[in-house]
Amino acid sequence: xxxxxxxxxxxxxxxxxxxxxxxxxxxxxxxxxxxxxxxxxxxxxxxxxxxxxxxxxxxxxxxxxxxxxxxxxxxxxxxxxxxxxxxxxxxxxxxxxxxxxxxxxxxxxxxxxxxxxxxxxxxxxxxxxxxxxxxxxxxxxxxxxxxxxxxxxxxxxxxxxxxxxxxxxxxxxxxxxxxxxxxxxxxxxxxxxxxxxxxxxxxxxxxxxxxxxxxxxxxxxxxxxxxxxxxxxxxxxxxxxxxxxxxxxxxxxxxxxxxxxxxxxxxxxxxxxxxxxxxxxxxxxxxxxxxxxxxxxxxxxxxxxxxxxxxxxxxxxxxxxxxxxxxxxxxxxxxxxxxxxxxxxxxxxxxxxxxxxxxxxxxxxxxxxxxxxxxxxxxxxxxxxxxxxxxxxxxxxxxxxxxxxxxxxxxxxxxxxxxxxxxxxxxxxxxxxxx
Amino acid sequence: xxxxxxxxxxxxxxxxxxxxxxxxxxxxxxxxxxxxxxxxxxxxxxxxxxxxxxxxxxxxxxxxxxxxxxxxxxxxxxxxxxxxxxxxxxxxxxxxxxxxxxxxxxxxxxxxxxxxxxxxxxxxxxxxxxxxxxxxxxxxxxxxxxxxxxxxxxxxxxxxxxxxxxxxxxxxxxxxxxxxxxxxxxxxxxxxxxxxxxxxxxxxxxxxxxxxxxxxxxxxxxxxxxxxxxxxxxxxxxxxxxxxxxxxxxxxxxxxxxxxxxxxxxxxxxxxxxxxxxxxxxxxxxxxxxxxxxxxxxxxxxxxxxxxxxxxxxxxxxxxxxxxxxxxxxxxxxxxxxxxxxxxxxxxxxxxxxxxx
Numbered sequence: 123x124x125x126x127x128x129x130x131x132x133x134x135x136x137x138x139x140x141x142x143x144x145x146x147x148x149x150x151x152x153x154x155x156x157x158x159x160x161x162x163x164x165x166x167x168x169x170x171x172x173x174x175x176x177x178x179x180x181x182x183x184x185x186x187x188x189x190x191x192x193x194x195x196x197x198x199x200x201x202x203x204x205x206x207x208x209x210x211x212x213x214x215x216x217x218x219x220x221x222x223x224x225x226x227x228x229x230x231x232x233x234x235x236x237x238x239x240x241x242x243x244x245x246x247x248x249x250x251x252x253x254x255x256x257x258x259x260x261x262x263x264x265x266x267x268x269x270x271x272x273x274x275x276x277x278x279x280x281x282x283x284x285x286x287x288x289x290x291x292x293x294x295x296x297x298x299x300x301x302x303x304x305x306x307x308x309x310x311x312x313x314x315x316x317x318x319x320x321x322x323x324x325x326x327x328x329x330x331x332x333x334x335x336x337x338x339x340x341x342x343x344x345x346x347x348x349x350x351x352x353x354x355x356x357x358x359x360x361x362x363x364x365x366x367x368x369x370x371x372x373x374x375x376x377x378x379x380x381x382x383x384x385x386x387x388x389x390x391x392x393x394x395x396x397x398x399x400x401x402x403x404x405x406x407x408x409x410x411x412x413x414x415x416x417x418x419x420x421x422x423x424x425x426x427x428x429x430x431x432x433x434x435x436x437x438x439x440x441x442x443x444x445x446x447x448x449x450x451x452x453x454x455x456x457x458x459x460x461x462x463x464x465x466x467x468x469x470x471x472x473x474x475x476x477x478x479x480x481x482x483x484x485x486x487x488x489x490x491x492x493x494x495x496x497x498x499x500x501x502x503x504x505x506x507x508x509x510x511x512x513x514x515x516x517x518x519x520x521x522x523x524x525x526x527x528x529x530x531x532x533x534x535x536x537x538x539x540x541x542x543x544x545x546x547x548x549x550x551x552x553x554x555x556x557x
Numbered sequence: 558x559x560x561x562x563x564x565x566x567x568x569x570x571x572x573x574x575x576x577x578x579x580x581x582x583x584x585x586x587x588x589x590x591x592x593x594x595x596x597x598x599x600x601x602x603x604x605x606x607x608x609x610x611x612x613x614x615x616x617x618x619x620x621x622x623x624x625x626x627x628x629x630x631x632x633x634x635x636x637x638x639x640x641x642x643x644x645x646x647x648x649x650x651x652x653x654x655x656x657x658x659x660x661x662x663x664x665x666x667x668x669x670x671x672x673x674x675x676x677x678x679x680x681x682x683x684x685x686x687x688x689x690x691x692x693x694x695x696x697x698x699x700x701x702x703x704x705x706x707x708x709x710x711x712x713x714x715x716x717x718x719x720x721x722x723x724x725x726x727x728x729x730x731x732x733x734x735x736x737x738x739x740x741x742x743x744x745x746x747x748x749x750x751x752x753x754x755x756x757x758x759x760x761x762x763x764x765x766x767x768x769x770x771x772x773x774x775x776x777x778x779x780x781x782x783x784x785x786x787x788x789x790x791x792x793x794x795x796x797x798x799x800x801x802x803x804x805x806x807x808x809x810x811x812x813x814x815x816x817x818x819x820x821x822x823x824x825x826x827x828x829x830x831x832x833x834x835x836x837x838x839x840x841x842x843x844x845x846x847x848x849x850x851x852x853x854x855x856x857x858x859x860x861x862x863x864x865x866x867x868x869x870x871x872x873x874x875x876x877x878x879x880x881x882x883x884x885x886x887x888x889x890x891x892x893x894x895x896x897x898x899x900x901x902x903x904x905x906x907x908x909x910x911x912x913x914x
Contacts (some may be wrong), residue, residue: 135700138707140671141617141707142624142669142705143911145703147619147623150621150623161689165689169844172813172844176690176692185564193690212713214690218569220570220571220572222573223642223643224581224640225641227574227632229576229640231626231629234622234625234626237622243622244619244620245621245622245625246618246619246620247625248642249650250648250683250684250734257619257690258690265563272568273566276568277565277567277570291644295581295582295585296588296651297588302584303586309569309570309571309572309573312569320808338830339828341644341646341735342736342823343825343830344823344830345735351825376867379867384827386827388562388852409717411907415578427825429825429826431827434826437590438590438602440592447679456731456735457730458730459768461771461900462736464832499767501768529796540903557568
């Protein structure tokens with residue numbers, strides 16, 4: 123039994139209603155822990171005064187420079203003593219989850235046992251960077267909890283100016299739209315940067331995220347410095363039986379309104395079966411799926427941008443091609459300092475099948491981070507650095523050739539010196555000739 | 558007494574395979590299609606003929622160990638002891654036997670975990686730490702989310718939206734909650750209040766000066782002590798100076814307001830990914846239930862649900878109807894503060910004669 127609860131009239135109001143209540147969970151923990159009695163008092167004080175009262179500091183584990191988020195209370199009495207003394211320290215351990223956030227219950231129960239013993243008993247699954255967040259631990263217990271978590275085979279995530287914990291979608295494990303082994307890429311890339319995760323020494327944070335297709339369920343293009351997005355080069359695959367089944371269920375109105383007219387590049391057309399192009403008519407880039415015995419949906423794969431919409435609507439009838447791989451976009455980030463940025467396409471396509479393919483991805487990541495470490499200003503994200511130095515300088519720095527897929531449109535102003543034009547054309551032509 | 562210090566084993570990200578449900582592991586990379594037999598259930602079929610039903614349920618994200626053990630008990634009973642989590646803190650149970658689906662749903666609901674969040678429903682709000690743990694929060698996250706999910710519970714459990722609807726909350730303008738169809742983000746309205754006695758001891762002043770997006774911060778001397786001052790005419794109250802310099806207090810119980818943003822989209826489906834746009838601000842930080850925020854979010858969702866066509870995300874819907882009608886339909890005022898004047902903002906102005914009447 124713990125000490126008596128502080129009154130929590132504000133938090134009490136968050137116990138009603140149908141959605142699972144975090145307050146009820148906190149109160150359950152407070153039955154046995156003075157620590158959580160004071161955490162509730164601390165949080166109620168924030169609700170009453172509408173301000174936060176945790177400050178950072180320096181807490182860590184032996185050998186690592188990051189991964190623990192230290193929190194010390196700022197609610198003090200006139201003598202400078204903590205008002206909620208049992209919750210004077212409330213540190214978080216960031217732990218990297220398995221790719222795809224799969225767990226067996228033995229592992230989750232072990233986390234619970236360790237955290238009941240050494241911590242608050244409060245675990246967030248998961249933080250916005252993808253960490254298992256073991257929330258609430260005293261300075262004294264951080265190392266003890268970490269030792270046991272580490273013994274389980276789990277490692278700490280990133281914090282501060284470091285490579286951060288990553289996320290990958292469920293992908294190949296359960297999704298027919300997966301275009302590469304997301305879990306493998308995730309593990310390979312992140313585990314190549316353990317030193318940069320555990321000993322923060324970069325200009326600022328660097329995030330990787332892995333999504334298996336353009337649906338980008340991991341929000342990689344916007345939320346990561348380097349986004350690996352699955353795609354394919356050949357034709358959309360089709361299944362006549364499932365196409366007919368879809369059409370019988372949904373009909374022409376839905377086909378036109380929800381599929382054909384929503385294609386962003388007008389790559390879809392409805393055709394009479396006898397008029398459909400394809401390999402037989404010398405149009406190898408055309409794929410088509412039967413809707414019934416006389417009509418087909420025809421896809422011009424040269425116009426398709428792999429947006430995923432038609433495949434999302436007609437799953438099974440349509441599917442990504444077989445020549446799969448990934449596109450790489452660099453420079454996504456949120457508001458501060460210069461405003462939200464989406465990543466920029468820098469590698470339109472790379473294969474990700476063999477170990478060598480995956481090694482190339484790791485090499486690209488290493489080259490990018492080396493360039494970032496050398497060239498970014500303090501507290502400058504990769505996207506901000508590219509904005510400052512220009513995409514061409516960045517590409518030359520990491521040794522990637524320019525490609526028209528990297529822009530929405532060419533330059534709209536004449537403010538550029540072009541006296542190297544002829545040399546550049548000659549270089550491109552020589553490269554083409556050599557290829 | 559000195560104990561032997563244990564060195565960390567730098568093991569990195571663990572292999573996912575040992576944690577995966579056996580049917581997923583067996584069919585990895587070999588799935589054919591999926592459908593949704595009911596809200597909250599995904600049914601995937603593999604080329605091998607194997608099938609798996611995934612039952613998705615909402616959680617409170619910040620979970621006590623009792624809650625996690627309860628979720629584990631359910632997994633041991635129905636799902637061969639395996640679960641996974643989605644990016645929006647939903648838990649998923651995979652079962653290879655269709656007969657287990659209904660009893661599993663019943664067990665989850667009986668324990669207070671709503672089943673839903675799939676397809677064209679409103680999924681759980683992606684959220685941050687807030688007052689519970691963050692060092693710079695303007696508001697709470699878990700509380701805002703709890704009050705919104707209570708109000709929109711029906712939309713989580715049913716697939717009645719035009720397309721999927723993703724929400725996020727963020728307790729400062731760093732926006733850890735990320736892009737969303739609707740995002741609730743703190744918007745400060747007053748410059749930081751500076752504790753000049755503390756600045757020199759706590760803050761690395763050149764770093765703080767460099768953080769300001771509008772170069773409004775400069776070194777100064779106050780009462781003979783080195784400190785920083787803010788040009789309040791330039792300051793747009795973003796709060797970027799506060800994390801590196803806590804004596805520059807930006808959070809204010811009255812003047813830190815909440816803003817609503819719409820039309821963020823991460824998917825490449827149909828249009829390209831989009832950055833969300835601010836459509837409302839000045840909402841009070843009204844703990845513990847934030848009724849004013851809930852009202853605006855509810856009104857936007859109501860208008861979207863009533864007017865968007867199938868498969869239109871919030872951004873697609875607004876692209877079709879145009880911004881004037883968005884403000885008309887949601888009843889939100891279009892104020893001068895919503896006309897962008899940050900860098901690159903000319904591209905957000907209407908340079909055409911395109912008007913919808």
